[in-house]
Amino acid sequence: xxxxxxxxxxxxFWSYATPLLAVIATMIAGGILFAILGKxxxxxxxxxxxxxxxxxxxxxxxxxxLVKAGPLILIACxxxxxxxxxxxxxxxxxxxxxxxxxxxxxxxxxxxxxxxWLFPAMIVLGALGGFLWAMIPAVLKVLFxxxxxLVSLMLVYVAENLLAYMAFGPLKNPEGFGFPGSRNLQxxxxxxxxxxxxxxxxxxxxxxALIAVIxxxxxxxxxxxxxxxRVAGEAPRAARFAGVIPARLVMLGLGMGGAFAGxxxxxxxxxxxxxxxxxxxxxxxxxxxxxxxxxRLHPIGILLAGLLMALTYIGGxxxxxxLGLPSAAIQVFQGMLLFFLLAxxxxxxxxxxxxxxxx
Amino acid sequence: xxxxxxxxxxxxxxxxxxxxxxxxxxxxPGEVHALLGENGAGxxxxxxxxxxxxxxxxxxxxxxxxxxxxxxxxxARAAGVAMVFQHFSLFEALNVAxxxxxxxxxxxxxxxxxxxxxxxxxxxxxxxxxxxxxxxLSAGExxxxxxxxxxxxxPKLLIMDEPTSVLTPQEVEILFHTxxxxxxxxxxxxxxxxxxxxxxxxxxxxxxxxxxxxxASCNPREKTARELxxxxxxxxxxxTDRAERKLGDVVLKVSGLSLAPLSQFGPSLKDLSLELRAGxxxxxxxxxxxxxxxxxxxxxxxxxxxxxxxxxxxxxxSGLGPNPRRAKGLLAAPEERLGHAAVPAMSLTENAILTGTxxxxxxxxxxxxxxxxxxxxxxxxxxxxxxxxxxHVAARALSGGNLQKYVIGREVLQNPxxxxxxxPTWGVDAAAAASxxxxxxxxxxxxxxxxxxxQDLDELMEISDRFSALNEGRLSASRxxxxxxxxxxxMMLGGAHGMQEAAV
Ligand SMILES: Nc1ncnc2c1ncn2[C@@H]1O[C@H](COP(=O)(O)OP(=O)(O)OP(=O)(O)O)[C@@H](O)[C@H]1O
Ligand SMILES: [Mg+2]
Numbered sequence: 001x002x003x004x005x006x007x008x009x010x011x012x013f014w015s016y017a018t019p020l021l022a023v024i025a026t027m028i029a030g031g032i033l034f035a036i037l038g039k040x041x042x043x044x045x046x047x048x049x050x051x052x053x054x055x056x057x058x059x060x061x062x063x064x065x066l067v068k069a070g071p072l073i074l075i076a077c078x079x080x081x082x083x084x085x086x087x088x089x090x091x092x093x094x095x096x097x098x099x100x101x102x103x104x105x106x107x108x109x110x111x112x113x114x115x116x117w118l119f120p121a122m123i124v125l126g127a128l129g130g131f132l133w134a135m136i137p138a139v140l141k142v143l144f145x146x147x148x149x150l151v152s153l154m155l156v157y158v159a160e161n162l163l164a165y166m167a168f169g170p171l172k173n174p175e176g177f178g179f180p181g182s183r184n185l186q187x188x189x190x191x192x193x194x195x196x197x198x199x200x201x202x203x204x205x206x207x208x209a210l211i212a213v214i215x216x217x218x219x220x221x222x223x224x225x226x227x228x229x230r231v232a233g234e235a236p237r238a239a240r241f242a243g244v245i246p247a248r249l250v251m252l253g254l255g256m257g258g259a260f261a262g263x264x265x266x267x268x269x270x271x272x273x274x275x276x277x278x279x280x281x282x283x284x285x286x287x288x289x290x291x292x293x294x295x296r297l298h299p300i301g302i303l304l305a306g307l308l309m310a311l312t313y314i315g316g317x318x319x320x321x322x323l324g325l326p327s328a329a330i331q332v333f334q335g336m337l338l339f340f341l342l343a344x345x346x347x348x349x350x351x352x353x354x355x356x357x358x359x
Numbered sequence: 360x361x362x363x364x365x366x367x368x369x370x371x372x373x374x375x376x377x378x379x380x381x382x383x384x385x386x387x388p389g390e391v392h393a394l395l396g397e398n399g400a401g402x403x404x405x406x407x408x409x410x411x412x413x414x415x416x417x418x419x420x421x422x423x424x425x426x427x428x429x430x431x432x433x434x435a436r437a438a439g440v441a442m443v444f445q446h447f448s449l450f451e452a453l454n455v456a457x458x459x460x461x462x463x464x465x466x467x468x469x470x471x472x473x474x475x476x477x478x479x480x481x482x483x484x485x486x487x488x489x490x491x492x493x494x495x496l497s498a499g500e501x502x503x504x505x506x507x508x509x510x511x512x513x514p515k516l517l518i519m520d521e522p523t524s525v526l527t528p529q530e531v532e533i534l535f536h537t538x539x540x541x542x543x544x545x546x547x548x549x550x551x552x553x554x555x556x557x558x559x560x561x562x563x564x565x566x567x568x569x570x571x572x573x574x575a576s577c578n579p580r581e582k583t584a585r586e587l588x589x590x591x592x593x594x595x596x597x598x599t600d601r602a603e604r605k606l607g608d609v610v611l612k613v614s615g616l617s618l619a620p621l622s623q624f625g626p627s628l629k630d631l632s633l634e635l636r637a638g639x640x641x642x643x644x645x646x647x648x649x650x651x652x653x654x655x656x657x658x659x660x661x662x663x664x665x666x667x668x669x670x671x672x673x674x675x676x677s678g679l680g681p682n683p684r685r686a687k688g689l690l691a692a693p694e695e696r697l698g699h700a701a702v703p704a705m706s707l708t709e710n711a712i713l714t715g716t717x718x719x720x721x722x723x724x725x726x727x728x729x730x731x732x733x734x735x736x737x738x739x740x741x742x743x744x745x746x747x748x749x750x751h752v753a754a755r756a757l758s759g760g761n762l763q764k765y766v767i768g769r770e771v772l773q774n775p776x777x778x779x780x781x782x783p784t785w786g787v788d789a790a791a792a793a794s795x796x797x798x799x800x801x802x803x804x805x806x807x808x809x810x811x812x813x814q815d816l817d818e819l820m821e822i823s824d825r826f827s828a829l830n831e832g833r834l835s836a837s838r839x840x841x842x843x844x845x846x847x848x849x850m851m852l853g854g855a856h857g858m859q860e861a862a863v
Contacts, residue, residue: 231705
């Protein structure tokens with residue numbers, strides 16, 4: 001018989017060990033999945049985890065790693081703040097789109113401006129776009145007690161439709177020969193988020209992600225505000241006793257998530273993507289939820305988890321290309337990671353005891 | 360067969376403490392046996408092992424002549440052991456019969472069950488209406504639900520862990536009546552309480568634990584309460600010293616305060632007024648659930664009241680939240696330790712930060728100073744004799760009484776101008792309760808004003824200068840405690856709160 005015994009104090013060891021265990025379990029379960037699909041499991045795992053870093057074309061892929069990890073880390077840091085407080089912002093994808101739309105709108109409006117102020121102004125507008133989009137579920141929750149989970153998620157679909165409308169309508173490139181999509185910001189020096197060091201994939205968004213990691217660490221683990229946020233997630237009544245005002249907490253939790261997601265959208269549209277198109281978003285906002293949990297809602301953990309997830313993105317693409325794995329299989333693979341993490345999480349708070357007890 | 364339960368060499372260690380160390384004792388059928396001991400002595404751990412909730416590291420148990428090692432509570436129940444916990448596990452939105460059914464392995468049809476509940480509860484003098492919502496019941500009535508749930512299983516041994524800490528004196532009397540009847544029918548009762556007078560009236564045998572070991576067993580009727588307490592502590596007991604206090608100016612003034620209920624089933628506060636002087640202790644008596652929690656929440660600032668209703672040293676603070684009030688010197692300690700006064704999963708150091716940042720330099724420019732917080736936590740542990748391996752331990756690993764000492768200590772050591780405490784000695788052992796009361800008196804002697812909300816009238820008589828009763832959300836006018844008789848207090852409390860014992 002197996003019994004779970006609650007630990008009086010959560011285990012430090014297991015809180016570090018479970019993410020590793022989850023990664024290993026995912027590799028095994030993923031391997032089985034790939035085998036069922038008729039691919040060689042070890043080969044597939046190697047293509048996903050090894051080749052992008054050390055394989056033949058690794059020098060190109062290593063740059064991609066930072067490009068993909070940047071937005072994931074940035075968004076996950078913001079989400080972690082809300083999650084710690086027990087505020088479940090599922091709509092980062094929408095906030096990410098809005099950040100991109102706001103900043104691209106400004107850049108295109110000013111076209112072809114030549115100004116050092118344009119890029120900083122786009123950053124501000126990107127953050128603002130995501131923040132305002134997140135304020136919709138926040139205000140509705142505070143005023144009417146609606147579920148932020150549902151509202152923020154639904155707003156993703158609204159944002160996606162708005163994105164498509166903008167790409168085909170108001171922001172469409174007037175010189176684009178009728179093709180959907182905006183002007184490419186990569187050809188627009190004042191607005192272009194260029195690579196900082198050639199070939200590394202390092203752009204301003206990656207810098208922002210690193211700053212976000214440090215900022216979130218200071219806020220959540222050194223500052224009294226972060227302490228109160230954590231208390232609110234653990235014991236809401238104790239939080240009120242400690243002076244936390246629930247409405248403000250909701251605003252802060254959703255607001256930070258929104259602003260960080262908006263920033264990520266801004267750096268993406270002005271850099272790697274370059275363009276507002278209807279397929280601009282690729283799910284960073286959703287994957288960041290996995291990143292946040294995989295990283296234990298801790299900024300340093302998120303940094304590592306972001307890199308790992310970026311690797312599965314790139315490796316997944318490669319596996320699609322080289323082994324013909326369906327993209328859904330890759331998504332299942334990523335989902336497994338979160339699933340196993342949550343399952344193994346039990347070990348942090350519980351001890352497993354084996355063996356029958358004499359009755 | 361002379362012994363129903365026989366325990367030998369039972370040992371259970373937790374990280375950093377040995378909660379039970381070779382404990383042995385026995386209980387005869389029909390015996391009412393007390394388990395005594397200081398906070399953290401290991402009483403709860405011991406009964407949890409008997410009930411199958413905790414597995415012993417070593418040692419043996421025999422029940423009704425058979426070797427006994429319950430793997431889980433279900434096995435213990437099947438063998439004839441039942442337990443009533445201090446914290447009720449009832450659903451407020453369900454009715455009595457539904458709650459009882461939820462705790463049974465194969466509940467009979469509802470109608471039949473309701474009938475059984477009615478029979479059993481009247482037979483034992485615990486009248487219960489099976490159709491009433493639990494949310495509408497008083498603490499005493501809720502406990503009846505738990506007891507009746509146990510009695511339906513026809514137990515041979517009934518374990519009660521601090522059953523009376525939430526009851527009024529009248530309710531206690533009714534409970535004792537029931538327990539005596541059960542005992543006369545042959546049911547053994549294992550009874551844990553810190554109220555030594557109760558133990559002396561109820562129990563025929565007692566086992567005394569200290570630091571996990573049995574240090575004595577005796578017949579409590581042959582000892583005085585003081586002797587029992589000294590056996591528990593292993594030292595002489597101090598009497599609280601009520602130094603002459605000088606009353607200062609009015610520091611806290613509440614006028615015309617009304618408040619909507621906190622929860623669906625809670626009472627509202629109705630037009631409360633009170634005045635409190637520096638150096639004074641105001642005792643507020645009454646049964647928990649009559650607005651005690653609400654009063655504390657509104658004074659602490661968790662539920663601010665209408666403007667102009669609460670003023671501190673002449674300044675209207677009605678609209679302020681908890682932290683601005685703390686900064687001005689108004690501190691509070693709620694009665695619910697886990698989840699309200701303290702965060703269960705957080706360490707004692709972090710729990711010091713919870714309320715300590717406004718009056719102690721625990722932060723610098725908003726950043727937490729871990730070193731200072733740990734020093735403060737250690738200071739509380741030291742000054743209030745909190746038994747724990749250290750300040751890194753999570754709050755939920757402390758025994759009930761020790762966490763209570765920590766919570767009160769945290770507020771007292773912040774030198775409040777006004778301190779509001781609710782049930783300050785709930786579940787605290789006699790010696791520790793005395794030291795908490797002494798700390799409150801010392802605080803007042805230093806010029807602070809104290810509001811002590813408690814159901815324990817003896818406690819209030821011991822420490823307070825004036826007494827008010829809080830009943831159904833209304834606060835009576837206060838009267839000096841000196842010379843107040845029990846009858847007068849009874850009048851102020853408005854009778855037995857609608858609880859009657861059925862004719863048995
Ligand atoms: N789950 C646990 N993990 C770690 N230590 C524990 C746990 N439960 C109890 N302890 C420790 O075991 C000791 C005995 O605790 P127990 O709860 O049995 O005391 P008690 O006699 O019931 O005290 P009280 O009168 O305060 O309720 C205490 O030192 C306590 O800190
Ligand atoms: Mg106990």
